[in-house]
Amino acid sequence: MRLYLIGAGVSARTHVAAAAKLGEPVELRVADPNAETLAGFLEAFPEATGYASAEEMLAAEQAREDDVAIVATPPRFHFAPAVAAARSGRHVLCEKPLAMTVDEAEEMLRVATEHGVLFGSCSTRFRGLPHNEAVKAVMATGVLGDLVHLDFVTRSPRSRAGIEYQPSSRWFLDSRMSGGGVVMDWGPYDMSTLFDLLQPTRVEMVDAWMAKTRTGADPEGVVHDTESTAGAALRVTRQDGSVLRVNYQRANATHGEEFARAELEGTLAALRWTPFDSHQPVQLRTDAEGEPREETVEPPERDDLSIFDRPLVHFVAALRGRPSLAAIGPIAVDEFRCVRGVYDTARTGRPTVVEVRR
Ligand SMILES: NC(=O)c1ccc[n+]([C@@H]2O[C@H](COP(=O)([O-])OP(=O)(O)OC[C@H]3O[C@@H](n4cnc5c(N)ncnc54)[C@H](O)[C@@H]3O)[C@@H](O)[C@H]2O)c1
Structure with missing residues (x-):
């Protein structure tokens, strides 16, 4: 090749x-x-x-x-x-x-x-990690009952691309070069991961907000007009017609608490994990005769791929006709429409709807 x-x-x-x-x-x-x-x-x-x-x-x-x-x-x-x-x-x-x-x-x-x-996206870097596969496997058993709500939050106090991370590439901070801040940088991974987990047919950004956090490390003399903290209320319709509400948050500079947390709540059980960190446990909370019961889900075996290997490995698997977690064609663009939808809704205050092409 x-x-x-x-x-x-x-x-x-x-x-x-x-x-x-x-x-x-x-x-x-x-x-x-x-x-x-x-x-x-x-x-x-x-x-x-x-x-x-x-x-x-x-x-x-x-x-x-x-x-x-x-x-x-x-x-x-x-x-x-x-x-x-x-x-x-x-x-x-x-x-x-x-x-x-x-x-x-x-x-x-x-x-x-x-x-x-083929036209594919590198947004798939975190697809195939053991914790995501464990979550998908539990969801497929139906043990969660009807899905009700997902919290999908990753907030870091100081990890801005162009400042704390890769300061040599200041272009990250200039929206004319980057298109935006943390939502353009990390939103593609968030949306790609959500698409993999939830297989949506429709995503509605009901409400969204974003802001540029100010810190003593903000560089002088460079264009820096990008957001570093953001969130959105999503309404996700799935293939079976059910609707799941998602609280989405992402920050690479926040004065708030640092935390990363995903919790998928169903009518029979809930799953909790740490988005993007496959070394943290996946916890299943169910009911045992009226009392909450928590257990750790055994993840599938880890492969030898780093997150950086995954986009190309997924893409070439699809090219060669093998099973693949690649995002190719309209689905890649629809993920991206959700990323831009967060900006549109934050700016206009009006919902953005993405009908997902499958
Ligand atoms: N840095 C990371 O850790 C990382 C990780 C994943 C994805 N990405 C993504 O990869 C892309 C590049 O980021 P990066 O960190 O490698 O940036 P970088 O600043 O390290 O490199 C970008 C390079 O592109 C070159 N370039 C600009 N215009 C060009 C053109 N028309 N033709 C050929 N080369 C051109 C520049 O000269 C520069 O060397 C971005 O979309 C970024 O979001 C970066």
Whole structure:
């Protein structure tokens, strides 16, 4: 397989490590207009062929049926190279968030469909982790009864991309480059995980809020207009027609309490786990003759994939026709529509509805 990396920054390097887990030989190509970044990448991975632009790289050779291009640039620069890669006949796996706007994401999908190539999202990084699989397995038994409510909250006091995390990439803080703050950065994982767990047919952002937290570490002299704390009330319709209310929160800078918690409450039992942390237990609370009873759910065995390996491994599994947790085609865009829906509802005060295409 040939892998075409567009962007040679931090995330591109993680995809090289992922390629080594595919179980098949992979030839590497990489393009980055930043000569220093490209040189650093080629020093780390001398087996790769480097180019100064995506256009030059994509035009350098005829596409093969299983060529994969990964768009690993800041969100502002996802659209043009993704469309160029699809037009060149390569399958496209795009970093999260898919695009700056829903219109861009829909157009990327349209072009990929027109050219008969797959269009997938890297939002699937946390899919397949043992705790998520344990939650899905318990849900499938029906032991929870009718699902009533889900709390899905991850709040960190100081972990802003561009400040506490990866301060060299200040673009995260500039909405013209990133499209937004913590909801654009982490919302794709939240929505992708919720889609995997709940398999929604319709998601309604009933209400939403967001704010930029102010701290003494806020950098001076750079554009910093992105939110760092946010939440939404979601109404999720599932395939059986049932409706589940979700309290969604995400913060990478909050003066409130640090906590990460998911609790899925049903009429017969409730499940509690820590979103995105597969080392924490999954707890099932049921009733034993009128008294609450708690037990720990045994998760399935851990595989050898890191979270960074997963998007490419899921995508190539789908490409090769194997069972896969990839988000490809309309579903990838619908997840992203939910991410943007949080912004739209927070801004307008009006609900946003996403009918999920399956
Ligand atoms: N850093 C992480 O831990 C991480 C993890 C997962 C996902 N991501 C996502 O990956 C994407 C890239 O983030 P990053 O952290 O790697 O950024 P980065 O700043 O480390 O690298 C981005 C690179 O893209 C290059 N670039 C810009 N425009 C380009 C173009 N048109 N063609 C080719 N290269 C171009 C830049 O020169 C830069 O070297 C973002 O969407 C981000 O959300 C990042």
